[in-house]
Each structure stands twice: as structure tokens, then as C-alpha cells.
Amino acid sequence: MADLRTEYVGLTLRNPVVVASAGITETAARIKRAADAGAGAVVMKSFFEPQYARQSPTPRFRVLKPRIGRARALTLYSFEQASPFSEEEYAAEIARSKKAVSIPVIASLSCLSDEMWRRAARLVAEAGADAIECNASCPYGMHTLGACDFAGESARVTALVKGEVAIPVIPKMTPQLSDPVAVALGLQAAGANGVVMFNRFTGLDIDLEQERPIMHGGYAGHGGPWALQYTLRWIAAASPRLGIPVAASGGVGSGEDVAKLILAGATVTETCAAVVLGGYGAIRKLVNGLEDFMVAKGYKTLAEFRGKVCDRILPSEEVERRRVCVARIDMAKCSRCDTCFKVCIYDAVDKSTGDYIVTRDACSGCGLCVELCPRDAIELTAL
DSSP: OOBOOEEETTEEESSSEEEOSSGGGSSHHHHHHHHHTTOSEEEOOOEESSGGGGSOOSSOEEEEOOEETTEEOOEEEEOOOOOSOOHHHHHHHHHHHHHHOSSOEEEEEEOSSHHHHHHHHHHHHHHTOSEEEEOOSSSTTGGGGTOOOHHHHHHHHHHHHHTTOSSOEEEEEOSOOSOHHHHHHHHHHTTOSOEEEOOOEEEOOEETTTTEESTTSSOEEEESGGGHHHHHHHHHHHGGGOSSOEEEESOOOSHHHHHHHHHTTOSEEEESHHHHHHOTHHHHHHHHHHHHHHHHHTOSBGGGTTTTTGGGOOOGGGSOOSOOEEEEEOTTTOOOOOHHHHHOTTOOEEOTTSSOEEOTTTOOOOOHHHHHOTTOOEEEEEO
């Protein structure tokens, strides 16, 4: 049987699945639901200093499903900002949560003034929070407009909060950076006990009929399974260079995703959209999926494969570039839908005889037709 326990910023978690800061962790009752569903830890919905941010508009969720041909993506687009609580109420809810569950409860703070950073940090620490996530990405979305030096401000806030409390302090990084590795190293130098990579992207969608932003009329966070590759890329780059643990956040939708992020070097993974869209039962599916992966691979502990992929990532100059394969179409499976013919920019698909035949000399072996065939009728074969 696989042992899913892990050590994160000095805390022992029964598994690496952490429920991220959102409405699903706003209250002690919801935190208990997450714990009962199997979460290793929870991050309470963020306290924001600006009072206007403590009330979210309605509606505040859209599930966007953009389509290109038959391919469809999914984006959870939301404007769900802060906890409705004042700093004193937030601390009291932390205390109630600690009485309700046995797993670690991590506070999440986003303040504007140094005075409030200090006050809120002291309050949640006194209330029993096991750690503090510092969400210093400036007022919601402002870093995207160039209004904030995220790297400098987040490092400064990390040191400030570290000076006030004895519990672990974990800055949460925005993904909208030119060099996330350098920022993570700077946060480590500032005393961070760990880092979260990453917060949600800030984006925009437009109602073409109204010719205005959808939903509440402004920018919003957007996340979903499409974000996983970005998160994997930067954690694999950062984790070998850091001496502090990384919490992976962005794109986690399955136990296999959790396994991938640990292979890239993450210590824990935070999930939000999977629970928002799938309910608290999604947590158990993530945990079970990770355990299934470990059993299938013969891993007994997470440490056995954490970061295993990092030294297997080839630099660009070492990537094999010879043409080694071509596509082959199985006409017994082919529905003659014409997809392969339409997308092949190399004109390698000949349908003049009524059958679909790949011209070997023309085919580049790119693999796109294999990915798009709705009947799995195409495979790549060696030259």
C-alpha cells in the first residue's frame, strides 16, 4: 500500500492534496467538508484588507468552453474575491476550523498596508493557523497593468510577516511573470518557508452582443486543466534550484495531474477548479488517483519519485530532430470524415481512390492527424 504522507513547511500532511483558497474553504463548515472528503490540508478563503473586495457580485462564475473544430477546452472564469469577514472575524473562523478538523488549516492574507499585514498575521497565528499564505500580487489584477513590482513587494511582505509570527510563511506567486524561477529564489532569500506556484491568471472575456466584458464587467480570474502545462514547466525549472518546498497550483484535475506535478518537484498540490466544478467528492478522486499511480508504478512513498523528471528534460539543442515516423491510416476504422485531409499542411493524405492513404515521402510525422482523428484510425509507424 502506498504511503501518501508528506512534509510541507514543517507540517505533516496525510496526503499532498491541498484545497486552495476559494469559496469552498470560506467557513469552518466547508473546511470540514473538504477534510471529510480526504484533503491533506486546506487554505482558507483569503482575507482582503479592502472592504469592497469582501462582497463578490452575482453572478460570479462562468464556465467557458471555447471550441476549435472538434476540440473543446474548459475554463473556470470567476470573480470570487475575498472572504466576507473582517480580520477579527476571519481569525475567529480559523479558530472554529481548527476545532472542527485535524488537518492543517492555512490562512491566506492579502493586505495593502504594512499595519494590516502585521495585525492580520498576528491574529491568525494566535487563532491557531498552521501557516500563512501571503497573496501579495497587489490589489486584484493590478500587477497585470504594470502597477506593481510583484517580485520586490512579495519579498518585502514575506520578510515583514516573518518578523511578526513564528508559523510558516508561504508567498503565493502570480503566474504573470517573465522569470518565475528568479522570483521564487528571491522569495526564498527573503525567508519564505515555501512558495505557491501559482495564483490564477487574470483575464478578460467579452460579450459580443453587448460589446462589453461579460458577467460583472471587469477582469476576472481564469483557471482550469489548460493551466497544468504552464505550472509543470516552471515547477520543473524551479524546484531543483530551491531549498524550500513548492506547492503546485494551476490545472490540477485528476490524480494523474497530482503525480505529474510531484514528478516535476512539487511537495504538495493545491486544487480549486476541480472541487468547484466537481464538488467535494473530487478530492477523494484526486487522492485515489494518485495512490493508483503509485501502486501501478511500485512506489511506496512520494519521495521516491518527487522531482524525478527534472533531469530528464532535454535542452532545445539536444532534442532529436530527425524524421523517424510517418502516419498510417487504418481504413477499417476510418469514417472518411476528412479531418486528416483538411489539417495536413504537407498534402500527405491522398483520397483520390476513395480510400485515405498517406504518402510516406510527403508525411512529416508531425502527429497532428493522429491527435485529431475521431475514430482513432491513424497511428504513427517507424520509417
